[in-house]
Amino acid sequence: MMLDAGIILIATFLGLLIIGVPIGICIAVSSMATIFIALPPDIAIFTTAQKMVSSLDSFTLLAVPFFILSGVLMNHGGIALRLVNFAKLFSGRIPGSLAHTNIMGNMMFGAISGSAIAASTSIGGVMVPMSEKEGYSRPFSAAANIASAPTGMLIPPTTAFILYALASGGTSISALFAGGLVAGCLWGFGCMLVAYMTAKSRGYTTKIDLRNSSVWKVITDALPSLFLIVIIIGGIVLGVFTAVEASAISVIYTMLLTICFYRTINFSTFQAALIKALETTGVIMFLLAASAAMSFAMSITGLPSALSSIILGLSDNPVIVLLVITVMLLAIGCFMDIGPAILIFTPILLPITNQIGLDPVHFGIVMVFNLCIGTITPPVGTGLFVGAGIAKEKVENLLLPLLPFYIVIMFTLLLITYIPQITLFLPRLMGL
């Protein structure tokens, strides 16, 4: 055990993080500093380089750039309005129908595009102004849009679960996807419940308005893009293809759909989408490679076992241990992006939850759910700030309307944390 190495690791990391250094560099530099203490410089450098490459040399990891590319293509392909119209078919007569449409739109678009920000911008960008025209209060519509935006990061396909599967050393991606589907839908339904109550008390009602297009047209417009989710989940669950193959198929499918069927993507937008996907890939891969160096550095310091003995020393009651971990993850999520948080904290927390007998699939879903909440809370929730920007509202004005959503989401979190059967029944049913 090397305590000084641990202190150097944490101090360097936090110091660099606070002054705004890119997180990948924070991870890499603090890990290097730690490894230098334990090993001779030549070997330390060589080992770091080797760890970085071997973390990238993984077949499972291929799913990340592929799902990103198909998401970006769908995003560029103008499916937002099609999904909005489709969602209206279901929510047309419920009180607060426009808020429900927004929430359902976010769930579908978020799943397909794999980006909460893209969902709240595209769907909310249409729905929030429309709701205001129909007499909804703008802070309320904006809150509904923001609160439901992260659902797409839980509903498959999502890169968050692939990163967790890698960081946890081979948890089944298919099982995570199936459980994430349940968790994401619960989150969405929770938001719809809040929207329903608010709308009912304020008397928001809207008639179906399909903007002069027939029901049939709306369905045929939207179904092909939603079919992507069916192909991926169905294909993986039935064992037709692996998660990696599914990601390649989804790229081919979205290319066919947006280029040939919708005809919304041409050569130059295709190029732009490729570059965008490339940039996102570069960001994630840097974090991944750097955190491989970090987990090596961690093993030198013995920090994970120290932390686990602290947490397990607090109580031997699994309920309390789980609560401590949940509070920790919520705090981490408030300051950190989902990707780096998963890569850094999975190797630390997983041994603890294993020890109290938690299923790794269950913990993965709880962890991503937890971190998702951080994306819509102050101080650095990107979803919150982007959503406020879309609605042209100040963040301060949105916190009160967001409060009931936060409460329901937190309640859902506790529910899926303490009742593993809720998220695990679907993967178990499918024999994953």
Next chain:
Amino acid sequence: MLTIHAAMDKILKLSCCLLFISMVGVASWQVIARYVLNTPSTISEALLRFSLVWLSMLAIAYVTGQREHVSLTLLTDKLTGKWRIGCDFLMEFLFIAFSAVVLIYGGIQATSNSMSQIYPMLNIPKGLLYLSLPVSGVLIIVYCLNNCLIIYKNAFLTRSHAL
């Protein structure tokens, strides 16, 4: 310097896009080969992994050039003047130091050490995999020097405006 930046952008974009698209093609081929032709392709998996390492390392360099790596900007957004410039320079310096030490120095060591090993299935030296590190390192350093120049120029320009 700016023309070098633009040229590097163009070359990197082109090569990465081509690599990316071919990877999609190879991966789809693997599914087709397994199902339709009933002959599982063994080379494609190794080829894809090899390409992924190269694609990742090149993409990392490209993103560094665009200064798009994620960071916590809660505090730095409020910085102005000298402090802001200092922080910006520090970041570029850290990137340069990291590239020089780990990517280039460590990468060359890893490459030369593993030239005699064979990458499974593809029958090429494993060193070619590690070669992506120094290549990416050199690209990052050129990008960072260029970014430094831009930061310096901007700082100089804003100061003369203030006067």
